[in-house]
Amino acid sequence: MFNLIRIILKYHLVLFLFSFSFYAIANEVPDGNKLFQKHCSECHQKDGNSEDNNIPKIAGFSAILTFDILDQFKSDDRKSIPIKTKANEDKDDEEKDSKETDMNAIAKKLKTNEIEAISLFLANQTSKPKTQEYDQELATLGKQIHMDLCENCHVEEGASNIEDAPILKGQWKNYLQRQFAELSEIKRYMPKRMKKRFRKLSENDKKALIEFYISPTIIK
Ligand code: HEC
Ligand code: HEC
Numbered sequence: 001m002f003n004l005i006r007i008i009l010k011y012h013l014v015l016f017l018f019s020f021s022f023y024a025i026a027n028e029v030p031d032g033n034k035l036f037q038k039h040c041s042e043c044h045q046k047d048g049n050s051e052d053n054n055i056p057k058i059a060g061f062s063a064i065l066t067f068d069i070l071d072q073f074k075s076d077d078r079k080s081i082p083i084k085t086k087a088n089e090d091k092d093d094e095e096k097d098s099k100e101t102d103m104n105a106i107a108k109k110l111k112t113n114e115i116e117a118i119s120l121f122l123a124n125q126t127s128k129p130k131t132q133e134y135d136q137e138l139a140t141l142g143k144q145i146h147m148d149l150c151e152n153c154h155v156e157e158g159a160s161n162i163e164d165a166p167i168l169k170g171q172w173k174n175y176l177q178r179q180f181a182e183l184s185e186i187k188r189y190m191p192k193r194m195k196k197r198f199r200k201l202s203e204n205d206k207k208a209l210i211e212f213y214i215s216p217t218i219i220k
Contacts, residue, residue, distance in 0.1 A: 006068065013067050016116050030114050032121030039106065040118070043085055047125040053172040054083050055101075060127030062161040066119040073107035074115075078188045080104050081178055129159060129170020132214040142212025145205050149197040158213055168213045176210045 037046065044050045048059030058066065072078035080103030110118070146157065154160075158168030168176070182188050183198055184206070190198065201209070 009068065009071055010064055012112075013064055013116060013119070016113075017063070017120075028113075030117040032117035032119075035110075035114055035118050036121050039110070043101065048122050049125070049128045050172070052086050053174045054085055055172070056175045057127065057130070057167070057171055058122055059125035060161055060167055061119075061122050062164045063116075063119040063123040065161065065164045065166060066122050067115055068164075070107045070110065070115045070119070072189060073103045074110070076104055081182070123161070127159070127161075127167050127170070129167075129217070130172065130214075131170065131216050132173050134211045134215040136215075138208040138211040139215040140212075141205075142208035142210070142215075145201070145209055146212055149200075150194075150209070153191070153194065157217055159217060169217060171213060173210060173214050176213055180206050180210065 036044075036048075040048075043052065043055050044058055048057065048061075050057050061069075069078070073080060080101065082100035082102065085101050107115070143157070146154070150158070153163045153165040154168050155162050155165075156169075159170070161167055179188075183190060186195070
């Protein structure tokens, strides 16, 4: 059932992409850039390349993937982990109850056509991978594991969106560690083929993969 809904939603987005120009002529398409600057940029930056290591970089994610993830937040299929972000720390006392980020609440405020517009906007942004301090030995092991088990969906060492999987290369380490933990406890959706492979990973394999994702794209 879950998968069926997912397929219907993806189909909806594909239809939307086809009819985009007609909508645009009729002036009914919300401006994805404006919406993103208004609701998202304080945390994810203007182009989705977040500068806070607790907030994921989402620039260059495919439109289908972003649409799918925001829909999961909207329907509570994925629970966002409450995070104290720098943007929230700056808020004054009156807004104290919103000091922790809640992507579920944020997504619930958006209409479907607004999510579509934001997803298209993000797909047109360029991902700027952030190389972070990494362990060379672990990263080399991580690359082997990635190439064996993950590369066919997280293409180009995890730097490409071509298979509608998240860009992992240059993602913030904090965020990767949190999501590896969530995925290990099967707290969020992942494709069946990923689940099968993810289950096989030892704790050291997971560490190695993270070191690989935060290392520069080409490791000798
Ligand atoms: C107050 C800060 C904040 C705002 C505003 C915010 N986000 Fe987020 N976003 C986060 C944090 C923190 C996470 C990570 C949540 C987690 O780890 O579960 C996140 C996660 C995400 C993810 C999941 C990324 C992934 O790799 O799976 C997407 C997509 C996303 N946000 C899109 C948006 C969009 C679109 C908006 C505007 C409508 C927005 N966010 C507004 C802080 C924010
Ligand atoms: C069948 C394709 C496929 C394979 C194989 C696969 N993944 Fe994924 N992966 C995905 C998709 C699609 C998502 C997004 C799931 C969602 O939230 O909707 C994802 C999500 C993730 C995330 C969460 C990233 C984020 O931004 O929140 C991580 C981490 C991840 N995969 C790591 C891996 C690792 C490590 C492997 C290899 C052991 C792997 N994946 C194999 C398709 C795949």
